[in-house]
Amino acid sequence: MKKIVKLDVLTGLFLNVLHKGEEAILYNRNLERVFIELEKARLFYWVNTYCTLNLYFTWFISLKPISFKGWWLPPKRVYSIIDEALEKCGLSREDNFDSVVAIWATPKYYEVPDPIGRVWGPGGTVLRYSSFQIDGALTWLFVHEFHHQLDEFLNLSGYPEYPHADYPQKLEGFFGEHFDFNAYILRSWPSDKWLDLRYPHPEIIEVKDADNDGIPDENPYVPIDEMRFGSNPGSRDTDGDGLDDLSELMAGIYFSSNPRDPDTDKDGIPDGLDEYPLYPVKTTIKRKWTLLSDGFMMHRNFWINPVIYAKWSKNALYLRFLTNNKAKIFIYIDANADGWFHGKDNYEIIINPASEKKVDKIHVLDCTNKVIWDDDPKYGKDRLVTESDVKVKVAYPVIGKYSYKIDVEIKKNRKTGLIPSLGKYLGLRIEFRMNEKWASLIERYRFIRVKLVDREKKMVADKIRFIKYVPPPYIYLKTYLKKTNREEAIFKTTIKNYGSKARDIRADIYLNTNTEQYVKNITIDSLEHRELIAIESKIKLTDNLTYVKPEYRVNYRGKNGLRFEKSYRDSFFVIFI
Known part of the structure; x- marks a missing residue:
């Protein structure tokens, strides 16, 4: 078993904004970019904390008009809207969530996701609250601004020495700017100290980790597990290359080496002997x-x-x-x-x-x-x-x-x-x-x-015995809000196979709202490794508030007819009109 920390983050999209006299209403716009980029940020925190810090999102979509004049969207304007909506859901911002992140609409919103590594955009943070604009580099803005919240959480938990994300010159170490600096902070903090978080009200959870390699075996509520990574839950080093599976996952600051390939970058050096297993670059x-x-x-x-x-x-x-x-x-x-x-x-x-x-x-x-x-x-x-x-x-x-x-x-x-x-x-x-x-x-x-140097040293790897591992099929479902207006919302559910070929797939998608249940029963002959299909569902919105709680049941067959079954719930959405 492995202990992890869960922080509940209420992530708000404010789609009807008047800022300094300029109006931005993002009805019927494709919003997938927001969800894709924030999931990258969530994965960044999870991987760079040795699979210990799990940021669990609840999505709040506001179509209510909101106006402000400053350089950022202040918490008072946001909290009045959020608190009204959460009360209707029987929830409390203070008691049920550790953090609020507010993203506000601008006329310059673009729908294509940014390449990972882009940095741009202003943002601001106070205790338990961050906000930034929707046309910024969302992965970066979330990573940087939330890090200020996390810094204060640790300070209030008795760790004032946690490095500040605005002062890289005060932290010794070989690191660069932006993402690299933030990753270095997270990695330099001892993994067991994340479990000492006491503020605001984090949840310490035990997850299954049979081989004690630090990666949960199978858990749909974390950003990545062994089944989605493709590593063997029964072996600390799936391919036997000398680099354990957690180190493979953490080989880069936002990319991983291949746990089933002993030489990921094909430079002739086994991953376990390669200082940079992701890059075929001479050092x-x-x-x-x-x-x-x-x-x-x-x-x-x-x-x-x-x-x-x-x-x-x-x-x-x-x-x-x-x-x-x-x-x-x-x-x-x-x-x-x-x-x-x-x-x-x-x-x-x-x-x-x-x-x-x-x-x-x-x-x-x-x-x-x-x-x-x-x-x-x-x-x-x-x-x-x-x-x-x-x-x-x-x-x-x-x-x-x-x-x-x-x-x-x-x-x-x-x-x-x-x-x-x-x-x-x-x-x-x-x-x-x-x-x-x-x-x-x-x-x-x-x-x-x-x-x-004068001459290069040759790597010798003849004592390493490599292991071939074929992962079982693993079907994973995830739902995002694609677009919305005041009358209806379109949700997109992806069905993706992270393992070897899956056959005879039956996926039942339940979108449970406060007024009715929307059900889609999907049958798929087969999905190859990394193959994905997407299903869209149209939800009618009520006059004031609609919540949507996705739930899945899926079963499928692998090689030799072995069947797999599972069911789980996804992050839920609140749409407030």
């Missing part, structure tokens, strides 16, 4: 050109397929890029590998192959006192670097499939600590941007630690 740089990455991109939001090389001398660090276009190249270097917000060694270099100058910017983030760029007019000191610290050569056309060869030389600098030497470690992050889209070599904002 050593020799004095001669060293291939760092051959076309790999963790995030590819526009088409680019770069080959990246690096080398070093006592006088400089060199990078070479073979690319198929003239995208801008953003190079981030943590010259002492001590974390992006520490020291005065944090380079941002923007290479523009299409411009005459080739270098759009080079500056250093100085974190020795106040966190400030060295080209900021308020810096008050001599610059740490200048444009002369970087040389760029662009050659084209290049024979083969790449049109451009971009060579970058970054000179040694004693002021910043960028002094290439044998055995020195650097932090490196590389990103490409074009037409307001970006692509990142590894997970965005994360750094890899690279070492300057």
Whole structure:
């Protein structure tokens, strides 16, 4: 068994808003993006707390007009609406929920989910309450703003030392910005201390974990379990590669390695011996050109397929890029590998192959006192670097499939600590941007630690015995609100198979409201691994308030005719008119 913490979060969408005289009414708009992005945030907290902190959402949809003039939606305006609705449901905001997150409509709402890693938008937080606008980067806004709530929960539980999510310079460690910093905070906090949360009124729950690997075996109420991850509930290391299943799940800050593949990134190094099992990227740089990455991109939001090389001398660090276009190249270097917000060694270099100058910017983030760029007019000191610290050569056309060869030389600098030497470690992050889209070599904002060497050590993995595991079929249902107006709401239920092929599937979907029960009985011949179908249900809304409580019963057959059955309830929705 494993103990986890459940926090009940009332997540409100306010769809009829007048803000500073500007009206936004999102009736009949596709709202799936909101649910998809907040589920990503929920998964982020769950994974980065070692599968210990479960944020359980109840969805509150308000069509009532609400107006405000400030930069955020204040809690008093929200609480008056929420409290009126919850009283009709026999619930109390104070007693039944630990937190409220309010998301307010804007005319610029867009329906396409953001790529994970996008950060944008203002937000605000006070005790047990956060709010932000619906056209912001919702995953990021939830992760960042809720972290302030969590910080205060721990403070009021007797842990004032919990790191603050606005002061990365006060926390030692090798981490980058935004998501990476938030993940580092969560991971640096001992997992057993999450169980010491006492405020507001968290629930400590025991879940089944037969192999004691830290991942619940099967529990539809948490963001991911072993059945959905595809790992073996009876083995701590499903594929026998030396990396246990929880470490596979936590291999990245928002991506996981494959628990059934001993070499997830196909770089020839078993996951258990690979410092970065998600990224087929070299972590050593020799004095001669060293291939760092051959076309790999963790995030590819526009088409680019770069080959990246690096080398070093006592006088400089060199990078070479073979690319198929003239995208801008953003190079981030943590010259002492001590974390992006520490020291005065944090380079941002923007290479523009299409411009005459080739270098759009080079500056250093100085974190020795106040966190400030060295080209900021308020810096008050001599610059740490200048444009002369970087040389760029662009050659084209290049024979083969790449049109451009971009060579970058970054000179040694004693002021910043960028002094290439044998055995020195650097932090490196590389990103490409074009037409307001970006692509990142590894997970965005994360750094890899690279070492300057003379020669590489070869990995030996002949003593590792790999295990093949075929997961059973596992059908999982989830319901979101797709769109609504004052008369009706359309709900979307996804039926997805996370395991091996499932056959003869019968899924009964019950959407229980305060006035009637909507039932759909779905029969499916088969679903392959990761195959998904979606079912829509139209619900009539009452004059004032409708709640919807999804419930499922599903049975299906696996290989050799073995049958599986289960039933469970989903998060419930309150629609207030």
